[in-house]
Amino acid sequence: MKFPLTMAAIALAALMPPADAAALQESGDPLASARWAEMARTFLAGAPVLFDPRVKVIAPSTAENPLQVPVTVDATALPKVQEVVVFADFNPIVQVLRFFPEGSDAYLGFRVKLQQSTPVRAAVRTADGVWHVGGTWVTTVGGGCTAPSAAAASREWQQRLNEVSGRQWPEGPNAGRVRLRIVHPMDTGLVAGTPAFFLEEIAVADAAGQRLMRVQTFEPVAENPVFTLHRGATAGPVEASGRDNNGNTFRARIAP
Amino acid sequence: MKRWIGPALSLFAGLANAAGFDYALRAQPVAPDVYAFIGRSEDFTPANGGNIVNTGFIVAPGGVIVIDSGPSRRYGEQMRAAIAAVTPQPPVLVINTHHHPDHFLGNQAFADLPAGALAATRQGIAAEGNSYAENLFRLTGDWMKGTDVLAPTRTLVGGTSEIAGRRLRLLALAGHSGADLALYDEASGVLFAGDLVFNGRAPTTPHADLAHWLAALDRLEAITREPGFMQLVPGHGAVAGDASALRQTRAWLVWLQQSLHDAAAAGLDMNEVLARPLPPEFADLPVAASEYRRSVGHLFPAAEQAVLQ
Numbered sequence: 001m002k003f004p005l006t007m008a009a010i011a012l013a014a015l016m017p018p019a020d021a022a023a024l025q026e027s028g029d030p031l032a033s034a035r036w037a038e039m040a041r042t043f044l045a046g047a048p049v050l051f052d053p054r055v056k057v058i059a060p061s062t063a064e065n066p067l068q069v070p071v072t073v074d075a076t077a078l079p080k081v082q083e084v085v086v087f088a089d090f091n092p093i094v095q096v097l098r099f100f101p102e103g104s105d106a107y108l109g110f111r112v113k114l115q116q117s118t119p120v121r122a123a124v125r126t127a128d129g130v131w132h133v134g135g136t137w138v139t140t141v142g143g144g145c146t147a148p149s150a151a152a153a154s155r156e157w158q159q160r161l162n163e164v165s166g167r168q169w170p171e172g173p174n175a176g177r178v179r180l181r182i183v184h185p186m187d188t189g190l191v192a193g194t195p196a197f198f199l200e201e202i203a204v205a206d207a208a209g210q211r212l213m214r215v216q217t218f219e220p221v222a223e224n225p226v227f228t229l230h231r232g233a234t235a236g237p238v239e240a241s242g243r244d245n246n247g248n249t250f251r252a253r254i255a256p
Numbered sequence: 257m258k259r260w261i262g263p264a265l266s267l268f269a270g271l272a273n274a275a276g277f278d279y280a281l282r283a284q285p286v287a288p289d290v291y292a293f294i295g296r297s298e299d300f301t302p303a304n305g306g307n308i309v310n311t312g313f314i315v316a317p318g319g320v321i322v323i324d325s326g327p328s329r330r331y332g333e334q335m336r337a338a339i340a341a342v343t344p345q346p347p348v349l350v351i352n353t354h355h356h357p358d359h360f361l362g363n364q365a366f367a368d369l370p371a372g373a374l375a376a377t378r379q380g381i382a383a384e385g386n387s388y389a390e391n392l393f394r395l396t397g398d399w400m401k402g403t404d405v406l407a408p409t410r411t412l413v414g415g416t417s418e419i420a421g422r423r424l425r426l427l428a429l430a431g432h433s434g435a436d437l438a439l440y441d442e443a444s445g446v447l448f449a450g451d452l453v454f455n456g457r458a459p460t461t462p463h464a465d466l467a468h469w470l471a472a473l474d475r476l477e478a479i480t481r482e483p484g485f486m487q488l489v490p491g492h493g494a495v496a497g498d499a500s501a502l503r504q505t506r507a508w509l510v511w512l513q514q515s516l517h518d519a520a521a522a523g524l525d526m527n528e529v530l531a532r533p534l535p536p537e538f539a540d541l542p543v544a545a546s547e548y549r550r551s552v553g554h555l556f557p558a559a560e561q562a563v564l565q
Contacts, residue, residue, distance in 0.1 A: 058527045059527065060527070060530055060549065064549060064550045064553045065553045065554075068526075068553060068557065070525065070526035070527045070530070071527075072525055072527045072528075109525035109526075109527065111526065141391075141394070165561065165564035165565055166564055166565065167523070167563060167564050167565055169522075169523040172522070172523075173522070174522060174523040174524070177523045179523060179525075179560075179564060180564070181560070181561060181564050224557075226526075226557075226560065228523075228525040254565075255565075
């Protein structure tokens with residue numbers, strides 16, 4: 001099915017490779033999800049929307065472990081990315097995270113918990129106010145949001161809560177990459193007797209205090225979250241800081 | 257008219273077998289008094305009913321020692337019937353090599369005899385058995401009908417002991433799971449390696465500790481060098497008269513361990529690790545691509561943690 005494009009989209013398409021331009025569409029969800037209309041109302045209300053192949057959402061088509069489904073969002077082909085919101089249409093808690101790539105590339109790798117097979121999408125807002133949407137279907141046996149965290153079975157994490165480990169790759173094929181892991185149960189609150197307990201806010205800044213990225217995280221982010229980001233051309237140590245919904249904070253330095 | 261009755265009857269018999277969920281188990285002689293049932297080199301499917309596992313038995317002077325009981329009650333029942341077709345000796349003991357469901361869910365068919373396993377295997381089955389059984393219901397469907405978890409009741413420990421009049425060397429190992437029991441039957445020279453050894457199929461790793469597993473393979477390989485050694489029955493895949501299957505398992509695990517470490521050290525994200533191609537030496541190994549994907553999920557988080565400071 002082909003959908004007519006507005007003038008703005010036609011102008012945009014003229015600047016893109018023909019294959020990408022042909023895939024642009026302003027209506028008609030390419031993932032054919034029954035919940036798309038609701039998703040669009042919830043997250044993108046009132047703003048122009050474009051399904052855009054330049055928003056790459058990478059995830060396994062079949063996820064073996066619904067508690068740790070790897071997702072990579074790469075919107076580096078888009079100019080002036082302001083904000084990226086990631087959501088999964090059929091998850092009981094739909095919103096996964098939002099990130100603001102202030103001084104870094106519009107790129108983030110992380111892992112999510114999925115309750116059932118669902119589209120996983122990223123909506124990317126550029127400076128002109130347009131939401132560019134990409135996504136992929138992930139098939140999974142499910143149960144990821146209502147299964148207890150590993151932390152629920154062991155008290156060991158309490159001593160290590162919000163402990164950060166991280167590393168930078170200043171050289172080589174992944175130059176500019178930063179990876180960090182934070183010890184946190186990321187309990188969804190959907191398991192009887194275990195209240196929601198999750199990281200809400202993570203910021204990564206350079207040595208001068210200039211923020212590289214801000215991430216708002218929600219319950220579906222997997223336990224002991226691991227993030228992969230690209231800081232760009234800058235060098236030196238970075239500082240990761242943040243807090244969870246109970247007000248526990250962390251601050252850690254990741255050496256170059 | 258009459259000549260059509262024969263073919264018509266055999267057609268009905270075929271349908272009855274399909275509806276009757278026949279695993280077509282045939283005991284394969286491995287050595288005098290030692291037999292194995294060899295499963296397919298596949299993933300669990302509704303077509304194979306979970307018959308992707310090897311089980312076996314030893315006809316000992318005091319009765320039959322059953323080694324693993326398969327993925328379902330039906331499998332256990334059909335296994336027991338297939339054993340009875342080979343020997344009039346009654347089964348006297350079931351041994352579960354480890355706590356994975358394809359190795360113990362046939363225990364119901366042997367509910368009248370004791371079932372033994374390592375202590376951690378008993379705990380694992382008690383704790384996780386029901387969720388494993390649910391998963392096999394999901395993967396194989398009605399083959400599982402009537403299957404319930406019957407956990408082993410007797411704790412086995414490592415060492416040589418006389419079981420039903422036969423000297424068995426029990427090796428309490430680990431690495432494929434938290435507790436892996438291998439058995440060496442000294443009279444026949446047959447080594448039942450359990451899932452520490454896969455032959456012609458990529459190993460599964462949901463509870464693997466690769467360092468422990470590699471150490472266990474060294475212990476098993478030492479047995480294959482003993483003068484009396486004749487045959488190795490792996491947990492999955494064909495029986496081998498030498499250490500080739502063991503070395504194949506080791507080669508996969510060593511590659512997997514190194515590859516995941518290298519990927520983590522290079523800063524790769526899990527999706528990038530999943531996208532890596534298999535090396536040519538494993539390209540034709542059955543279920544290698546699917547087991548690699550699963551193993552990344554099971555093992556990469558620890559590899560990644562090891563390189564993050």
